Amino acid sequence: MSTIIENKTKIITEASGFPSRDVMLDLKDLKKVYPTPKGDYVVLEDLNLQIRKEEFVTIIGHSGCGKTTMLSMIAGLNPISGGNISVLGKHIKGPGPDRGVIFQAPSLMPWMTALQNVMLGVNQVFPDATKGQRNDIAKYYLQKVGLEDAFNKRASELSQGMQQRVGIARAFAIKPKVLLLDEPFGMLDSLTRGELQDILIEIWNKEKITAVMITHDVDEAIFLADRVVMMTSGPRAKIGDVLDIDFERPRTRKAVLEHDDYYKYRKHLIDFLEH
Amino acid sequence: MKQSITLGKVTKFMGLGFLSTFKDLFTGKLxxxxxxxxxxxxxxxxxxxxxxxxxxxxxxxxxxxxxxxxxxxxxxxxxxxxxxxxxxxxxxxxxxxxQPNTLPSPSQVWGSFESLLRDHALISADKAAFIEKTAALNEKRLAEGKDAITYTGRPSFVDQIFRSLKTVFAGFLLALFIAVPLGIFIGLSPTLKSSFNWFIQIFKPVSPVVWYLLVFMIVKTLLIDSSEDSSFTISFISVGLCSMWATLVNTAMGVSSVDKDYINVAKVLKLGNFQKIFKVVLPSSLPLIFTGLKITLSVAWMVLIAIELLAQSPGLGLFVWEEFQNGANDSNAKIIVAMFVIGIIGFLLDRLMLTIQNWVSFDKTDAI
Structure with a gap:
């Protein structure tokens, strides 16, 4: 009898997750504690999330709930207080180029040209390639983001939107296993934001790099994602709800907006956020 | 996007933009x-x-x-x-x-300036004649393995200016080579920072005179066997030690306050230490390092006069002191000439640093 029950529970736990060979990124019982003079402040607790290969996940939640903390822990820039994070079954130890990051501010080195900024990463990841090959990689991605005329412009001479394009090119050019995006378009005006969403999704359709993106924008979350992960408000934030977005890819903005399910998804997310 | 380099651009770049206004005035383009x-x-x-x-x-x-x-x-x-x-x-x-001995009038100062230039012309001619006269003899002496005879006459005012510039640049380079690397290390490591902090805080306000005395004590003993005149060595080392603090503090601050985003990028890309320092940390702290170097150069020029005076090292400082001791009729006027020369050269040195700063710095807007 007892063995049957054990088997049953085992099956159930597996059914709630994904087959392990499909999992790219696995957050298990993740916890983050900041010590303060008034005692520990628990930002995240019991946070479990699995992200499949070639999946685009957006994370939505109120400001200050710990989204950025979670993302910087995945990036390895913020130490883990409890639980663990693994990429392809291996626990992460600190930052590394297998997890590319697109920051909220473009974070380009202003004294370098667009090409040099992308090359900084490419040189690091492909040390065995020839100089010409590395140059080609960097130029390819800069072309992809529409900056073929700005290779040799200094980052400080580019507009905010153009700088973030370089940031996208830099992240894709190092061919990471996981791409982490921390509200990359938060600082842009809505027109530029739309443009960059299109550019991002176009490259992503080609490269299919597993992506985790934080956003405040409900429409952006739906348009880009395979799944939208909703986080509860902190302290002790965790995953509140997950919404599957079943639009087929490649998507166009027009088709998404006209789809019958769009407003259903939108209502679901807004209900969660207003709850 | 081809940029032509015009006089106006060059002068503006050097912070001498008013010169192009002059040009416009004379060419009627105003x-x-x-x-x-x-x-x-x-x-x-x-x-x-x-x-x-x-x-x-x-x-x-x-x-x-x-x-x-x-x-x-x-x-x-x-x-x-x-x-x-x-x-x-x-x-x-x-x-x-x-004549009553008091503050000289502008015309007296101008007269002294002219007489100093005449004096320089005279001494240069004398020196040239001396070199010509001894050329053949020196060749012979060198062939015999003896030292050449050198001109040992009194230096002219212009010679003193160049001597002072030489001292200041030697001191500045010393400060640069000590303060910039040290500042980088201190800025990178909080441990080094706290261990060096007392040192910087205590030695930064020490007066040039005391630095001179300290250097004198040490150099005198080190060069005890040397018969050479150590006044130049002592004065440039003192100038360097006096003036390096601004660069040290600014470099350490620049290096330790690099934008966190840049450091995160370096971490994500797993740049090695060497790459991190030379591609990220140093370029980003260059503006602050140059602000420090600019202060260092102007402090070096300022303390030079006092130190040359103490060290009896030939230069503008010694010139001023000797004129003061001399008490001749035009001494006061010559001291005022030296004052203006010191001020103008200080201004030009500052502009020179600004030009270099504009040239190497990525951020063209924050240079003052």
């Missing part, structure tokens, strides 16, 4: 709406210079009168009316033997 600008940038400064010279002239004249009256009064009391009358006549005649 527009009507530029007139206000012209007034502010050219006419007002010139008027203020003239006003300054005028005030100086009147001030020195009244000081001259006070001094003259005092001298005559004294002669009257000590030697009687005849001597006083003789002295009054002597002063009025402009005879240099009895």
């Amino acid at each position: 527009e009507k709406e530029d007139f206000k600008n012209f007034l502010r940038k050219v006419v007002v400064p010139i008027a203020s210079i003239l006003l300054f010279i005028g005030l100086w002239h009147m001030g020195s004249k009244s000081l001259y009168n006070i001094e003259a009256e005092f001298k005559i009064e004294k002669a009257l009391n000590d030697q009687g009316p005849a001597a006083a009358e003789a002295l009054r006549a002597c002063i009025a005649s402009g005879d240099s033997s009895c």
